Amino acid sequence: MATGLPPGWEVRHSNSKNLPYYFNPSTKESRWEPPEGTDSESLKHYMGQYHTAQLGRDGALAQQGLEGKIRCAHLLVKHRDSRRASSWREAQITRSKEEARGIIENYENKIKSGSTSLGDLATTESDCSSARKRGDLGFFGQGDMQKEFEEASFALKPGEISPVIETASGLHLIERLE
Known part of the structure; x- marks a missing residue:
């Protein structure tokens, strides 16, 4: 499936933030927002299919040290x-x-x-x-x-x-x- 990103750009995954980001290997530029020239509709469908987190079976995450949150x-x-x-x-x-x-x-x-x-x-x-x-x-x-x-x-x-x-x-x- 096409990402909708301009040529040279790809989607990568940040281990520190556990989120996808946009990266251009030839220029070494990385960013959280899509680069200029992105086809927003194609990107929306690509990200929805390949970069959406799935929650646990109970729909929740583990609770640790969450008093008052x-x-x-x-x-x-x-x-x-x-x-x-x-x-x-x-x-x-x-x-x-x-x-x-x-x-x-x-x-x-x-x-x-x-x-x-x-x-x-x-x-x-x-x-x-x-x-x-x-x-x-x-x-x-x-x-x-x-x-x-x-x-x-x-x-x-x-x-x-x-x-x-x-x-x-x-x-x-x-x-x-x-």
């Missing part, structure tokens, strides 16, 4: 005014905040209707690199995330999904996992 997944839609207007899907995000809101509200409706899950959508549609892990951000505590994200996350009960939350990173739907 919660685990959430999210789906992020960035816009041109986001803190970093690029993602693993697009080298430069040009959509307006209003367009991003329309996109994420459409995802919210699909999740609420039961036609898909946040994790399934995050795999191909989230602008966060956590997409490879079905949007799973792992465990985090107070002070680890942006204020608006953290407040919304800690207000949820396991299994609940937030309304659309706005942060400097973009627009999020958050699902409390644990």
